[in-house]
Amino acid sequence: MEVAHQPSMLDLAERASLGPLTGQVRRHQLSQGAWVDHLPGWVHGSDLLLDTLLHKVPWRAERREMYEREVDVPRLLCWYGEGDQLPDPLLEEARERLTAHYAPELGEPFVTAGMCLYRSGRDSVAWHGDTNGRSSRFDTMVAIVSFGTARPLLLRPRGGGSSLRFPLGHGDLIVMGGSCQRTWEHAVPKTAKPVGPRVSVQFRPVGVS
Numbered sequence: 001m002e003v004a005h006q007p008s009m010l011d012l013a014e015r016a017s018l019g020p021l022t023g024q025v026r027r028h029q030l031s032q033g034a035w036v037d038h039l040p041g042w043v044h045g046s047d048l049l050l051d052t053l054l055h056k057v058p059w060r061a062e063r064r065e066m067y068e069r070e071v072d073v074p075r076l077l078c079w080y081g082e083g084d085q086l087p088d089p090l091l092e093e094a095r096e097r098l099t100a101h102y103a104p105e106l107g108e109p110f111v112t113a114g115m116c117l118y119r120s121g122r123d124s125v126a127w128h129g130d131t132n133g134r135s136s137r138f139d140t141m142v143a144i145v146s147f148g149t150a151r152p153l154l155l156r157p158r159g160g161g162s163s164l165r166f167p168l169g170h171g172d173l174i175v176m177g178g179s180c181q182r183t184w185e186h187a188v189p190k191t192a193k194p195v196g197p198r199v200s201v202q203f204r205p206v207g208v209s
């Protein structure tokens with residue numbers, strides 16, 4: 001007897017795919033040798049991928065000292081170091097594509113993947129630069145792919161000046177490059193709006209965080 005093929009949920013859900021980078025990424029030159037590349041909608045069909053990230057990543061709450069007290073970091077985190085398998089093959093593909101596209105400028109691959117889960121509008125990240133390691137002294141790149149609820153990434157020059165706002169929606173790419181980590185700061189502010197979760201995946205070269 002022939003059994004008719006029943007499409008599974010996986011067949012029905014669209015698989016995620018990546019659009020082209022070349023000719024699509026838009027560069028914004030900032031001051032002091034910093035720049036930002038932005039490509040809304042780089043990842044297509046990422047609903048299932050968001051689901052995977054929300055449920056399969058071993059999210060951890062962290063605490064840090066502030067004003068001599070221990071407080072919760074207002075977002076969940078997970079770090080994938082060199083050699084760690086990423087939770088979805090599309091993210092491996094995204095990292096390869098970013099490495100290939102930026103190789104002439106960056107001169108080394110994107111390796112690590114830091115992940116953050118902003119559970120609601122109460123989760124946020126305060127003004128900072130990713131200045132642990134080589135990025136405190138040398139130009140580098142941090143490439144961020146965003147999934148889920150759109151939240152803005154704000155950027156401001158360290159010396160003072162008005163801030164820029166990049167909306168980061170489902171499947172959007174933003175790359176901070178040049179001196180951005182040491183001459184500018186970035187933040188994801190809290191919002192009082194009733195928003196759903198957002199997952200941020202940050203690809204960085206080795207020795208940058």
Ligand SMILES: O=C(O)CCC(=O)C(=O)O
Nearest residue numbers: 116125130144186188200
């Ligand atoms: O949420 C984001 O995309 C930014 C995260 C960030 O700046 C960081 O983890 O260093």
Ligand SMILES: [Fe+2]
Nearest residue numbers: 128129130186
């Ligand atoms: Fe950062």
